[in-house]
Every structure is written in C-alpha cells, then in structure tokens.
Amino acid sequence: MRLAFMGSPDFAVPALRALHGAGHAIAAVYCQPPRPAGRGQKDTPCPVHRAALELGLPVRIPARLRRDAEAQAAFAALDLDAAVVAAYGLILPPAMLAAPRRGCLNIHASLLPRWRGAAPIQAAILAGDAESGVTIMQMEEGLDTGPMLLREAVPIGPRLTTPALHDALAEAGAALILRALAEAPVPVPQPEAGVTYAPKLSKADAPLDWGHAAAALDRRVRALNPWPGTVFRHAGEAIRVLEAEALPGPAGAAPGTVLDAAPSIACGEGALRLLRLQRPGRAPLPAEAFLRGFPLPPGTVLQGG
Incomplete structure (x- = not known):
C-alpha cells in the first residue's frame, strides 16, 4: 500500500x-x-x-x-x-x-x-x-x-x-x-x-501539593516523570522526586511534615515515602544516599514546588 x-x-x-x-x-x-x-x-x-x-x-x-x-x-x-x-x-x-x-x-x-x-x-x-x-x-x-x-x-x-x-x-x-x-x-x-x-502538560504541573492524598501524589510522580517531573522545595532548592510510594500515615500530622528517616512525608491522606531524588544539576540518587548530602530531619516541613 x-x-x-x-x-x-x-x-x-x-x-x-x-x-x-x-x-x-x-x-x-x-x-x-x-x-x-x-x-x-x-x-x-x-x-x-x-x-x-x-x-x-x-x-x-x-x-x-x-x-x-x-x-x-x-x-x-x-x-x-x-x-x-x-x-x-x-x-x-x-x-x-x-x-x-x-x-x-x-x-x-x-x-x-x-x-x-x-x-x-x-x-x-x-x-x-x-x-x-x-x-x-x-x-x-x-x-x-x-x-x-x-x-x-x-x-x-x-x-x-x-x-x-x-x-x-x-x-x-x-x-x-x-x-x-x-x-x-x-x-x-x-x-x-x-x-x-487530557490537556497539554507544562512546568506548572510539577509542584507537589502535600495536601493531596498520598495515593494521588504517587500517581503524579509515576505520571509526570521524566517531564515535567514532580518537585518540592527545601533550603532554597527545587528537589525532584523520581520515585515514591504511598503508605498509611498518622492522623493529625501537618501535610508536608517529614515523619521519619525513610523519609516519609505526611500528606492530606496517608504518607508518601520518597525513594529516589535529585537536586538541581546533580545525579539522581536513592533516598538513603541523597539524605547523606541533603538531610531532611523528622519534623522538617517541606514546601510544594
């Protein structure tokens, strides 16, 4: 043909x-x-x-x-x-x-x-x-x-x-x-x-809103990588979340609060465990290696992107 x-x-x-x-x-x-x-x-x-x-x-x-x-x-x-x-x-x-x-x-x-x-x-x-x-x-x-x-x-x-x-x-x-x-x-x-x-995506879709349910944020991380990516801000840097998973979370924790050393982050419902992260201009790292150079102590409150 x-x-x-x-x-x-x-x-x-x-x-x-x-x-x-x-x-x-x-x-x-x-x-x-x-x-x-x-x-x-x-x-x-x-x-x-x-x-x-x-x-x-x-x-x-x-x-x-x-x-x-x-x-x-x-x-x-x-x-x-x-x-x-x-x-x-x-x-x-x-x-x-x-x-x-x-x-x-x-x-x-x-x-x-x-x-x-x-x-x-x-x-x-x-x-x-x-x-x-x-x-x-x-x-x-x-x-x-x-x-x-x-x-x-x-x-x-x-x-x-x-x-x-x-x-x-x-x-x-x-x-x-x-x-x-x-x-x-x-x-x-x-x-x-x-x-x-399904509208066109843009960089405006990248910020994570910790007030949303952890399951929705997990889907967001899986859907928006590699572009436009998903990010939160801490210490003046936009940190990319490349892999995560939703977990049950404690009731009453303020969304965005780092709950443990995993690190798991309190969400509007449940918690999001961060598995792979990337700083601007740096290589992607598993969470454990990432935290050695960029600690997120429990009790820290993270901003959206």
Whole structure:
C-alpha cells in the first residue's frame, strides 16, 4: 500500500518501522523540523526523522501545513492510499485529510473517547485508570473525534510509570495499524458518553501539593516523570522526586511534615515515602544516599514546588 507516515516523537517510531518492515511503500515521512537540543543547542532531528533516514525514506519537515497551499499540493501529489499519523504535532487541514484514498488514520494512545487531547498516557495514570490502550481512528477535523477502526486495551499496574506505559502503547499501536490497513474494518462512531480530555502538560504541573492524598501524589510522580517531573522545595532548592510510594500515615500530622528517616512525608491522606531524588544539576540518587548530602530531619516541613 502506498503511504505517507506523519509523526515526530519516540512513540511513533515503532509504527514507522513496522510499516516499513511489512513492505508498505512509504512515499514520504513527515515530521517536525530539527530543534535545538543538548548543551550545545545544536539543531537535532526528532526520533522519527532519524529513523526515517536510517531506513532510507524521504523526509519532509514543513514548519506548517494550514494556509500553505504548496505543502498541501505536494501532499496530494503523492497519490496515497492512506496516511498514518502518530503524534505528528501539526494539524492537518481538510484538504490533506481528504487527499489519500482511504483517508488519514491516527494512532491515538488511549481508549477513545476517554482521554482525547495532548497527554493521554499521563492522564490515564494520574486518574488511576485500571487500563489504557490504543485506538486507530479515522481522522476528521475535530480533536480526536473521528470514528474508530480498532482498539486494544493495555492494563495499568499499580507501579506502572509513564515511560513503561508509553513503550507498551507504542508497540501495541504499531501492531494495530498493520491490522487496520490489512483488514479495513468498518469505522464505528465514538460514543458521546464518557468523553474526557487530557490537556497539554507544562512546568506548572510539577509542584507537589502535600495536601493531596498520598495515593494521588504517587500517581503524579509515576505520571509526570521524566517531564515535567514532580518537585518540592527545601533550603532554597527545587528537589525532584523520581520515585515514591504511598503508605498509611498518622492522623493529625501537618501535610508536608517529614515523619521519619525513610523519609516519609505526611500528606492530606496517608504518607508518601520518597525513594529516589535529585537536586538541581546533580545525579539522581536513592533516598538513603541523597539524605547523606541533603538531610531532611523528622519534623522538617517541606514546601510544594
């Protein structure tokens, strides 16, 4: 089948490799332009760009598509059977959505209609969902509103992190898009009930609020690492919490109070034991090693981030 592939981050790479490995003719790979990265701030191609070059596939990196008639005409000239889209990062205008004979198929990292939007993986963990999954969706102009072709659930275990769920969903999406192209399932409209949205995350989401329940903060630590991370402040430093676990806590302790040498921190309900921490500009450390250079004596009251 003659395809275009449109994606940018690591999540999209397994699908690109699967489509190429299955023998589909990938006429062009669309991805975000190189961005400054690393200490030298050199322009660095995104993961899909690097994978496409490795596979010998032609890459296109338009800065925009809407109101760009030339880019839209170039896409139409590819004479595609379908376009596969996975976390591309640009909105496709109606002319491009309609250009391929089978339209544009999106690999979305949730069980639609739950968690439409920009951060569905993190949202599922934050909410304490028992499962997430992948939906192959026929794209239309609305935000993740198109009819569904296939869905596959992935369980969310009690200690699952965003990186682990990300990788599981990326692999599931790669397998599912091959099935969708081969089987051409009948599109099913999304139900109107149960729609939720996962807004884009920012650094403003990083501070830990000790007034929340420890179980919610544990999910937050697992959901928001590696980015934007979760932090609290002490002695003028923003300390990153990379791993933690929720425990029962004593009644009446003020939220943010260090309860013991573990260290465990009193929360609005229960306590959060800190397992791995990082000071600014330093390496991540297990809590025991961290405390040797940055003590948190019992009775200390920690601030949010």
